[in-house]
Amino acid sequence: MTRPLRALPVLAVLLLAAAPARAGEGLEIIPDPARLGVLLVLFLVLIPIMNGLVFRPLLAVLDEREQRIAGARARASEVASEAAALLERHEAALREAREAANVERARAVEEARRAHQEAVGAARQAAEREIAGARGEVAAAVESARAQLRGEAEPLAREVAERLLGRRVA
Numbered sequence: 136m137t138r139p140l141r142a143l144p145v146l147a148v149l150l151l152a153a154a155p156a157r158a159g160e161g162l163e164i165i166p167d168p169a170r171l172g173v174l175l176v177l178f179l180v181l182i183p184i185m186n187g188l189v190f191r192p193l194l195a196v197l198d199e200r201e202q203r204i205a206g207a208r209a210r211a212s213e214v215a216s217e218a219a220a221l222l223e224r225h226e227a228a229l230r231e232a233r234e235a236a237n238v239e240r241a242r243a244v245e246e247a248r249r250a251h252q253e254a255v256g257a258a259r260q261a262a263e264r265e266i267a268g269a270r271g272e273v274a275a276a277v278e279s280a281r282a283q284l285r286g287e288a289e290p291l292a293r294e295v296a297e298r299l300l301g302r303r304v305a
Contacts, residue, residue, distance in 0.1 A: 145180075145181060145184050148180070
């Protein structure tokens with residue numbers, strides 16, 4: 136029997152047990168024992184029926200829902216832990232990349248500094264060679280000028296002495 140068909144006898148019993156309302160009479164405090172017995176029997180008959188038709192399926196749905204929620208929370212926790220692990224790996228990779236970049240930058244700066252020092256040293260040596268050559272040329276020119284002046288100084292000194300003395304100097 137399907138569930139809607141099982142509920143038909145229950146509904147029929149309920150409709151038969153229902154009594155019309157009487158508004159004109161006073162309030163009865165003590166219930167009618169026959170009616171109380173019928174209601175008690177109906178209650179005892181309806182408990183297993185309602186349990187099978189309503190309560191068990193409802194509780195099963197609620198349990199299933201709770202299990203799905205617990206599963207979703209567990210999956211969310213797993214995903215969060217995986218995300219945290221991925222984030223940690225990503226940060227570690229970033230740190231390693233930064234460290235490698237710093238090492239590479241320091242190496243490039245040191246290499247540039249060394250190349251600069253070599254270029255400055257080579258330029259200094261070339262300048263010193265040119266200065267030494269120029270000093271040699273200046274020294275040779277000075278020596279040549281001195282020799283020339285020595286050669287010219289003696290006749291010039293004689294001539295000055297002759298003019299001063301007014302006679303010829305030997």
